[in-house]
Amino acid sequence: FRNDLAALKADLDGVALEENPALVKQKSRDFFWYSPVLKAQLDHITADLVATPKDEAEVIRILKAAFQHEVPVTPRGTGTGNYGQAMPLSGGLILNLAEMNKVKAIFPGRVIAEPGAVIAQLDAETRAHSGQELRLHPSTAKTATIGGFIAGGSGGVGSIRWGGLRDIGNVLRLRVVTMEAEPRILELTGWELHKVMHAYGTNGIITEVEMPLTTAYDWVDVLVGFDDYMDAVRYADGVGNADGLLVKELATVAAPIPYDYFLRHQKFLKPGQSLAIVTVAAHAVDAFLALTSRSKGEVVFRSDTAEDLKGIPPNYELGWNHTTLRAIRVDPSITYLQSMYPPPHHIEKIEALTRLFGDEVPGHLEFVRFDGKITPMGLPMVRYTTEARLEEIIRIHEEHGCPIFNPHRYTLEEGGMKQTDETQLAFKREADPKGLLNPGKMIAWEDPEFDFTSTKTFLFPGLQQAS
Numbered sequence: 001f002r003n004d005l006a007a008l009k010a011d012l013d014g015v016a017l018e019e020n021p022a023l024v025k026q027k028s029r030d031f032f033w034y035s036p037v038l039k040a041q042l043d044h045i046t047a048d049l050v051a052t053p054k055d056e057a058e059v060i061r062i063l064k065a066a067f068q069h070e071v072p073v074t075p076r077g078t079g080t081g082n083y084g085q086a087m088p089l090s091g092g093l094i095l096n097l098a099e100m101n102k103v104k105a106i107f108p109g110r111v112i113a114e115p116g117a118v119i120a121q122l123d124a125e126t127r128a129h130s131g132q133e134l135r136l137h138p139s140t141a142k143t144a145t146i147g148g149f150i151a152g153g154s155g156g157v158g159s160i161r162w163g164g165l166r167d168i169g170n171v172l173r174l175r176v177v178t179m180e181a182e183p184r185i186l187e188l189t190g191w192e193l194h195k196v197m198h199a200y201g202t203n204g205i206i207t208e209v210e211m212p213l214t215t216a217y218d219w220v221d222v223l224v225g226f227d228d229y230m231d232a233v234r235y236a237d238g239v240g241n242a243d244g245l246l247v248k249e250l251a252t253v254a255a256p257i258p259y260d261y262f263l264r265h266q267k268f269l270k271p272g273q274s275l276a277i278v279t280v281a282a283h284a285v286d287a288f289l290a291l292t293s294r295s296k297g298e299v300v301f302r303s304d305t306a307e308d309l310k311g312i313p314p315n316y317e318l319g320w321n322h323t324t325l326r327a328i329r330v331d332p333s334i335t336y337l338q339s340m341y342p343p344p345h346h347i348e349k350i351e352a353l354t355r356l357f358g359d360e361v362p363g364h365l366e367f368v369r370f371d372g373k374i375t376p377m378g379l380p381m382v383r384y385t386t387e388a389r390l391e392e393i394i395r396i397h398e399e400h401g402c403p404i405f406n407p408h409r410y411t412l413e414e415g416g417m418k419q420t421d422e423t424q425l426a427f428k429r430e431a432d433p434k435g436l437l438n439p440g441k442m443i444a445w446e447d448p449e450f451d452f453t454s455t456k457t458f459l460f461p462g463l464q465q466a467s
């Protein structure tokens, strides 16, 4: 890339720009450091410049100028992604969408918002307006943007009822600006949405989202303690499959993680206790407790009866990647994996791997609806020793029929399904012909010959050198 910054800046008179190296570096990072592998590869990465558009017209101006002067552009919400998605591997410009954060219109069943709207703020507005909320949100709802979730996330709280973002109907419409000499504005719906969803912003900038809403109930957080982790897993599987129970979050975390690392909840827990983490609608609590009374579990915390909730985070901030975050805060040597235990033999698979790895890989499952079936997705923690051992743990999972979505890779393909998403690639050819959007993240674009069956990791040739 020519990366002609001086010419770019001259064209962007009136747009909010930031060049202070410390501030630019701050906006060039995400939560990549969860992974010791990515930490080593990406710690030095920084952009040259941050542009913060206030509306779509400014986005178009910025893209047009960046195209002309061949400056790479990496979009950013609030940088809470875990795989270096929002990190500018070849430098250039960070397109900070955080100021485009308005909720534009709320209707029965849907909301239209700008991409930088923070998810919890969006939910607060739709709840106040008409008792509605998003179907699903990441556990980072309080800080993450809706555009970043769609471009970089996958699912989360609510996925036990609604499935993931990839499920047709969970995103209604996206307005997208292309990276061309004359940027075009496209309105995508239906299957077309998959062109840019979870594409890490490599093939278009989302400038408006339309999302479906559901009823915003009063939600009650419950923690159920178990002496044996597998009892917690079987219990959660039963709760997930209880068709009449309205549940928004359902997870299990193996001992010793809860007592050792959920410091704010420690007073409710016993050492050696595994947990089921459940968020249930207030009107379903009695039914839920009736079901729980038939298990080996003991209710150790209920947000509706707790005397003092001061300093107690919501259950969803114990789940998803917050589980890992709480563990890393106490023990920085911990990292994690992302796995799947396909039904119908999921319990047997989880049991076999739990026995095999013991405390080296403490269990964490998020129960979600996957293709209509209640399925445990894993975010097991790993007491990290070496990269070779991490690879071995991945291989053993795969040998047990449990696919791994590797969170230690910055490319779309290696982190996901280990193959190119042809829809996203075809759209990139059309929408970003010079390959200026978030370079290095789509292997199929950078190296069409790359052999996905080899065990070699892709190394982006344009990766900024560490100084």
Ligand code: FAD
Binding pocket: 030, 031, 074, 075, 076, 077, 078, 079, 080, 081, 082, 085, 086, 097, 115, 137, 138, 139, 140, 143, 144, 145, 146, 147, 148, 149, 150, 151, 152, 153, 154, 155, 156, 157, 199, 200, 201, 202, 204, 205, 206, 207, 320, 321, 322, 325, 438
């Ligand atoms: P960013 O990190 O800023 O961006 C994410 C990706 O989207 C980047 O590739 C960026 O280039 C691109 N992008 C951003 N905005 C746009 C735009 N307008 N147009 C085009 N591309 C864009 N993820 C989940 O899915 N579920 C979870 O439950 C979850 N829990 C998490 C817990 C913790 C503690 C952490 C650290 C992360 C978690 N994540 C989770 C990952 C992440 O927080 C979410 O996916 C979040 O929604 C990302 O939003 P963001 O605004 O931070 O996006």
